[in-house]
Amino acid sequence: MAIDLDVNGKVYKADVDLESPLLWVLRDELKLVGTKFGCGVGQCSACTVHLNGVPVPSCQLPVAATQGQKITTIEGLAAGNVLTAVQRAWIDHDVAQCGYCQAGQIMSATALLQQFPQPTDAQIDEFMSRNLCRCGTYTRIRAAIKSAAGTAIATRGVNQ
Amino acid sequence: MKDAVHSEAEVRDLIDGFTRSLSGPDPSEAAGQLSRRCFIKFAAGAGGGLFFGIGSPTVTQAQPATTAAPAFVPGAYVRIAPDGKITLYAKNPEIGQGVKTAFGLILAEELDANWSDVNIEQSPIDASVYGVQMAGGSLSIPTNWMVLRQAGAGARAMLVAAAATRWGVPPSEITTNESMLLHSASNRRAGYGALASEAAALPVPDLQTLKLKERKAFKLLGKRHKGVDGLKIVTGQPLFGIDVQLPEMLVAVFQKCPAIYGKVGSANLDAVRRLPGVKDAFIVEGTGKPTEVSNGVAIVAKNTWSAISARRKLEVIWDESGASRDSWKGFSTQARELGKKLEGAQIVQAIGNVDEALATGRQVESFYTYGFVGHAQLEPQTSTAWYKKESSGDSIEIWAASQTPTNARNLLATVFGIPAGRVTIHQQRLGGGFGRRLVNDNVIEAAQISKQAGGLPVKLVSLREDDMAHDFFRPAGFMAFKGSLNDRGRIAAWNSHLVHFKSEGGAAVTAANWQANEFPALNVPRYRASQTLMPLRVPTGSWRAPGANTAGWVVQSFMHELSTAAKRDHVEFLLEVTGARHAGNTGTPPGRPVHVPERATAVIRAAAERSGWGKNSLPQGRALGIAFHFSHQGHFAEVAEVSVDAKKKITVHKVWVVGDIGPIVDLSSAENQCQGCVIDAISTMSLEITMENGRIEQKNFDQYPLGRMPITPVVDVHFLDTDYPPTGVGEPAFPPVAPAICNAVFTLTGQRIRTLPITREGYSI
Numbered sequence: 001m002a003i004d005l006d007v008n009g010k011v012y013k014a015d016v017d018l019e020s021p022l023l024w025v026l027r028d029e030l031k032l033v034g035t036k037f038g039c040g041v042g043q044c045s046a047c048t049v050h051l052n053g054v055p056v057p058s059c060q061l062p063v064a065a066t067q068g069q070k071i072t073t074i075e076g077l078a079a080g081n082v083l084t085a086v087q088r089a090w091i092d093h094d095v096a097q098c099g100y101c102q103a104g105q106i107m108s109a110t111a112l113l114q115q116f117p118q119p120t121d122a123q124i125d126e127f128m129s130r131n132l133c134r135c136g137t138y139t140r141i142r143a144a145i146k147s148a149a150g151t152a153i154a155t156r157g158v159n160q
Numbered sequence: 161m162k163d164a165v166h167s168e169a170e171v172r173d174l175i176d177g178f179t180r181s182l183s184g185p186d187p188s189e190a191a192g193q194l195s196r197r198c199f200i201k202f203a204a205g206a207g208g209g210l211f212f213g214i215g216s217p218t219v220t221q222a223q224p225a226t227t228a229a230p231a232f233v234p235g236a237y238v239r240i241a242p243d244g245k246i247t248l249y250a251k252n253p254e255i256g257q258g259v260k261t262a263f264g265l266i267l268a269e270e271l272d273a274n275w276s277d278v279n280i281e282q283s284p285i286d287a288s289v290y291g292v293q294m295a296g297g298s299l300s301i302p303t304n305w306m307v308l309r310q311a312g313a314g315a316r317a318m319l320v321a322a323a324a325t326r327w328g329v330p331p332s333e334i335t336t337n338e339s340m341l342l343h344s345a346s347n348r349r350a351g352y353g354a355l356a357s358e359a360a361a362l363p364v365p366d367l368q369t370l371k372l373k374e375r376k377a378f379k380l381l382g383k384r385h386k387g388v389d390g391l392k393i394v395t396g397q398p399l400f401g402i403d404v405q406l407p408e409m410l411v412a413v414f415q416k417c418p419a420i421y422g423k424v425g426s427a428n429l430d431a432v433r434r435l436p437g438v439k440d441a442f443i444v445e446g447t448g449k450p451t452e453v454s455n456g457v458a459i460v461a462k463n464t465w466s467a468i469s470a471r472r473k474l475e476v477i478w479d480e481s482g483a484s485r486d487s488w489k490g491f492s493t494q495a496r497e498l499g500k501k502l503e504g505a506q507i508v509q510a511i512g513n514v515d516e517a518l519a520t521g522r523q524v525e526s527f528y529t530y531g532f533v534g535h536a537q538l539e540p541q542t543s544t545a546w547y548k549k550e551s552s553g554d555s556i557e558i559w560a561a562s563q564t565p566t567n568a569r570n571l572l573a574t575v576f577g578i579p580a581g582r583v584t585i586h587q588q589r590l591g592g593g594f595g596r597r598l599v600n601d602n603v604i605e606a607a608q609i610s611k612q613a614g615g616l617p618v619k620l621v622s623l624r625e626d627d628m629a630h631d632f633f634r635p636a637g638f639m640a641f642k643g644s645l646n647d648r649g650r651i652a653a654w655n656s657h658l659v660h661f662k663s664e665g666g667a668a669v670t671a672a673n674w675q676a677n678e679f680p681a682l683n684v685p686r687y688r689a690s691q692t693l694m695p696l697r698v699p700t701g702s703w704r705a706p707g708a709n710t711a712g713w714v715v716q717s718f719m720h721e722l723s724t725a726a727k728r729d730h731v732e733f734l735l736e737v738t739g740a741r742h743a744g745n746t747g748t749p750p751g752r753p754v755h756v757p758e759r760a761t762a763v764i765r766a767a768a769e770r771s772g773w774g775k776n777s778l779p780q781g782r783a784l785g786i787a788f789h790f791s792h793q794g795h796f797a798e799v800a801e802v803s804v805d806a807k808k809k810i811t812v813h814k815v816w817v818v819g820d821i822g823p824i825v826d827l828s829s830a831e832n833q834c835q836g837c838v839i840d841a842i843s844t845m846s847l848e849i850t851m852e853n854g855r856i857e858q859k860n861f862d863q864y865p866l867g868r869m870p871i872t873p874v875v876d877v878h879f880l881d882t883d884y885p886p887t888g889v890g891e892p893a894f895p896p897v898a899p900a901i902c903n904a905v906f907t908l909t910g911q912r913i914r915t916l917p918i919t920r921e922g923y924s925i
Contacts, residue, residue: 017436017465024465028411033403034396036591038538039624040468043861046538074396087394094386094828097836098256099393100400100539100591129868132861134538134592135256136839137832138872 003067007032008076018064023047025063026073034074034103044132048104049073055111055130074103077110086110089144097135105131109145118149236289237267237311240319244339244353246273249283252304253295253563254389255593257890258829261388262301263308265825269380270312270373273352274338280388285565285585293587295563296598296702298792298888301825305886313370315359319352322359326350375823375883382881384828389589399589401561402542402621409544409617410439412609413467415474416456416630419854420698422483423455427476432459435473437466442612444605450699451599452575454630458609464621484697484854488636492529494694495638495659499527502642504657504690509676511742512686517653521644524725528639528714530916531848534631534858535703536866539591540624545606546617547576555582556607561590563597568604575604576611595671595702599632628864629856632701633849635661635672637710641718649726651737653686656714661700662693669696671706677751678711679790680719682741698851704840705891708791712895713902713916716787720903721912730903731768734788735761755790759820762880763797764788767818770878771799782813785904787896794892795820798838800873800900804909808923812842812873812901817893819879822886827879834877834893841897843867846925848917871925 005012007030014029021040026032026049038046040059047058050072077084083091086109096102105128112119112127119127124145133141239247248267254260264280267273285293316336323341324331327348335342342349375382392399417423424443432441439460446455457476461467498504502515544559556576562568565585573580590597606620622630638659646652661669674691681687703709723733738760764786768774771784778784781803788797799816817834824830843866850857858864902913905923915921 017469019469020465024463024468028463028465031405032396033398033405036400036538037402037540037621039861041624041860041862044538074394078395083394090394091386091390094384094390094832096256096387096390096393097258097832098538098590098592099387099389102393103396106394125870129870132538132866132868134536134594134840134866136836136843136867136872138839138869139835139875140832141869142872 003063005030005063005066005071006069007071008073016063018062020063021059022049022061022063022066022071023058026058032073032075036100036103038101038132044101044104045108045130046101046104046132048107048131050107050111053111053114055108074107077106084110085148086113086144089148092147093140093144095137095140095144097137101131101133101135105133105141109141109148112145113149119145236283237308238271238315240315240352240356242353242356244277244351245279246271246277246339246352247279247281250280251283251290251293252300253293253561253565253587253590253593254282255295255563255590255597257295257300257833258387258826259295259300261385261829262825263304264388265380265385266305266308267312269378270309271316272336272338275380275385277339282587282589285569285587287566287569292566294566294598295590295593296595298794298891300888302793302885302887309372310367310370313372314365314367317365317370318359318362319355321362321365322355323350325362326355326358382824382827385826387829400539400591401544401559401588402539402591404542404544404559404588404619406544406546406617409619410460410462410613411464411467412458412460412606412613412618412620413471413623414444414456414458414605414609414620414626415471415476416454416626417478417480417483418629418856419478419480419483419485420450420630422478422480422854424457425477425479427457427474429457432470432474435466435470437462438470440613441470441474444608444612447575450630450632451601452571452604453608454601454605458612460609460613460616460618467621468623480854486696486698486851486854488531488850488852491636491694492638495529496527498659498692498694499638499640499657501692502640502655502657503688504659504692506691506693508674508689508691509678509681510688511681512653514653514655514686514688517686518642518644518655521646521652522725523642523644524718524721525640525642526718526721526912526914528641528717528914530637530710530713531850532633532636532698533703533844533847534628534633534849534864535594535596536627536861536864537590537592537594537596540622540627541597541602542619542621543603543606544617544619545603545610547607547611547615549615553582554578555584557584557586558603558607559586559588560600560603560606561588561597562600562603563590563593563595564600568600571600571604572607576607594704595706596631598702601630624860628858628860631849631856632670632699634703634706634709635669635696635700637672639714641714643718643722645722645726649728651680651684651722654680654684654688656689658689658691660691660693661696663696668693669700671700671702673707674711675707675751677754679715679755680737682754683737685742697854698856705791705894708789708891708895710916712787712789712791713898716789716896716899717902717912717914720785720899720906724906729774731764731773731786734764734786738764738788753793755795759795759882759884760788760790760797763795763818763820766878766880767797767799767816770818770876771801771816773799781908783904783908785900785902785907787899787903789892789895791895792890792892793821793887794889796892796896798893798896798900800897800904802901802904802908804905804923810901810905810918810923810925812871812925814874814876815897815900816876817878819877819889819893820882820884821879821889821892822882822884824879824881825886830879830889831877833889835875837891837893838875838897839867839872841894842871842873842901842925845898845901846917846919846923848920867925
């Protein structure tokens with residue numbers, strides 16, 4: 001079925017099965033592979049995108065439900081070459097190990113900071129607990145979120 | 161060393177070969193003309209410039225990727241273009257352990273390159289040029305440290321020689337810094353690019369004459385750097401195996417029998433072939449080996465969703481006559497019985513008369529159990545294969561995220577009966593390895609499916625359920641300990657009987673074997689380790705710090721039981737046991753390396769000091785636990801501070817990690833590995849894989865709950881930064897974590913955890 005999708009401010013035309021999860025339409029049809037597949041059952045959040053600014057697991061979202069909605073993926077965060085504060089913090093804190101979960105982490109963190117601009121430790125843990133990181137970079141994700149929020153950690157490199 | 165300058169024609173051939181190898185057909189084919197044995201370097205095309213490699217492939221056209229005795233032949237690592245652009249080639253797979261960045265740092269350090277100008281690329285897979293390329297065993301740094309330093313230093317030496325010639329001055333008067341050559345006496349300078357072509361024309365220095373930097377002169381190494389793929393990761397650019405896209409590519413899924421070794425009896429293939437988007441559906445017979453190709457049904461479709469969707473309508477009647485019937489309940493019942501004997505069926509090590517000493521003194525007995533665990537790397541295995549049937553001979557092109565691409569190439573050649581020279585592997589970044597992707601089953605299966613689909617490019621996607629069901633698991637084990645202490649509270653005898661698993665051939669399954677010199681074999685007066693093996697058909701494999709990830713837990717927990725029985729401070733007890741070999745046990749024992757006493761005691765002391773062991777008073781309801789383990793050449797001691805609530809939920813507040821791995825390459829990455837090991841260990845303490853009737857019971861993450869952000873303690877990482885040769889850090893920080901936590905729980909509550917997962921004893925994280 002031919003549909004229009006509004007992704008990162010651009011309208012894409014795609015011919016899809018309406019029941020297909022948005023995840024696979026993004027990856028296979030639109031060739032936007034930044035959104036990742038980890039579990040397919042909404043447990044890992046590697047597939048997180050924003051639907052009208054709200055973080056959702058795209059593996060659980062039939063593409064039919066996204067018509068007329070604004071979809072934002074990891075590829076759409078940066079404005080041209082200008083990274084967001086969250087993306088910059090991720091690089092500054094050398095967060096990634098394998099990197100596979102990080103697009104989803106960044107999408108969740110971006111939404112967290114939109115909802116709680118100065119999040120407490122408890123708010124960060126609770127909001128971000130949807131995202132799995134198998135490599136265990138949670139320490140650095142916490143630090144990057146705090147930097148992006150402007151409440152930077154006092155010491156760098158130890159006890160973060 | 162004889163002059164190694166090539167003729168113009170040779171230079172052209174070399175460039176063409178190398179350039180082709182980066183994007184197209186197999187490099188060893190293209191390099192077939194080479195026969196030199198020394199340094200090679202060649203200009204890059206009409207524009208000039210310097211390619212730098214060490215050694216030379218001694219390869220003929222049809223050479224298999226592993227020669228009979230593969231003398232390690234380092235290949236091309238450094239490319240300097242006339243415009244000054246420096247490209248460094250990282251030869252080992254990047255799985256999150258940071259070697260792509262680390263290898264670049266080592267090259268750049270000795271080259272004296274400006275790090276911000278350097279571009280790191282993944283090298284081609286070619287054993288004749290790079291030797292074995294793999295990510296495992298925490299071996300990347302120790303194996304390649306000197307090779308990379310020589311490559312960087314050699315390129316630098318040639319640039320210096322070129323500048324000396326151009327300026328008419330002795331090379332000794334020229335210094336380098338940040339990709340610049342400088343003759344300070346005459347105040348002349350030039351960028352590396354400007355001298356690259358001239359350097360390429362000069363004789364090559366003898367590797368042995370190269371002067372490598374002293375540690376105190378390091379500008380890059382030992383500092384915190386940022387991973388070189390960071391920008392790509394945060395902007396979602398294609399990097400991973402699953403991100404590969406080819407024109408006309410199809411997507412396949414592969415349904416295997418839930419019970420390993422089961423086969424397809426019949427399937428509704430005709431109905432599946434008619435489903436939307438499906439190109440084909442067929443039975444794959446398999447080679448009979450899960451490490452190669454299993455039996456099952458492949459569905460090949462135009463895109464991933466069509467394949468997944470069709471698979472939901474696939475109906476298979478399985479023939480399980482030859483399938484596994486492994487049962488966790490059966491294993492644990494049988495193991496408990498077998499473990500009642502002090503001595504198992506096979507003696508692994510026996511030093512002194514253990515039985516005599518066990519009958520005297522203060523005796524302590526304990527039975528520990530650890531379950532199977534899965535790898536659960538977050539990127540499900542995905543390989544893209546293109547099996548090409550050509551009249552001149554079949555060839556295979558593979559885009560894979562493998563931990564062992566050299567092995568993958570050889571295995572493809574063997575399984576498909578084609579020369580390795582006709583197999584090309586394009587190495588992708590791995591979304592996690594942890595040992596799973598040491599096995600190349602997904603790669604071989606992708607090639608087989610491509611072949612059966614008629615020689616079309618096919619991406620084989622695993623679903624999470626596939627990865628969970630068809631893993632090569634960390635094997636379970638059941639350890640019966642008995643020890644005795646003399647009247648001074650010292651270990652008089654140590655007896656261990658490990659019940660674990662054997663494969664059909666009778667040998668212990670992969671990653672399960674107890675080492676003959678496993679600590680504390682060499683550090684106590686009387687020691688016996690034995691094992692009894694139960695048959696297992698579910699495949700096992702290396703899992704982060706294989707062997708050590710469980711040996712560390714059982715040994716360091718029982719060690720604490722002994723010090724507790726002796727009423728001695730545990731740090732003091734550990735220092736005593738690790739600090740000296742027992743009188744008779746000098747020399748180099750067979751088996752894996754053992755710890756160096758002074759390095760062990762140094763990390764234990766540092767961990768104790770940094771955590772305030774025995775000094776600082778802790779808040780009410782908290783306790784410390786300490787453990788030490790040596791694995792993968794790294795000495796690590798760790799202290800955990802824990803509390804436990806009324807529902808037996810364990811909170812790990814802080815972990816101090818102290819490691820001695822020699823000099824650090826990238827401090828940020830090394831710290832990240834240790835933080836990651838701590839979180840991984842806490843997570844894994846509460847996880848298990850079980851099987852009944854040969855079927856894995858945990859299907860997805862809802863049934864295998866990996867740890868999430870709230871479990872994360874504060875992690876204090878400290879490296880002793882010694883002058884020993886550098887060793888790896890992907891694994892050795894893992895083993896001490898669980899025992900440190902369990903020892904702390906005991907100190908706090910008087911309850912000893914003897915089961916992993918701890919959930920079986922009512923605990924949670």
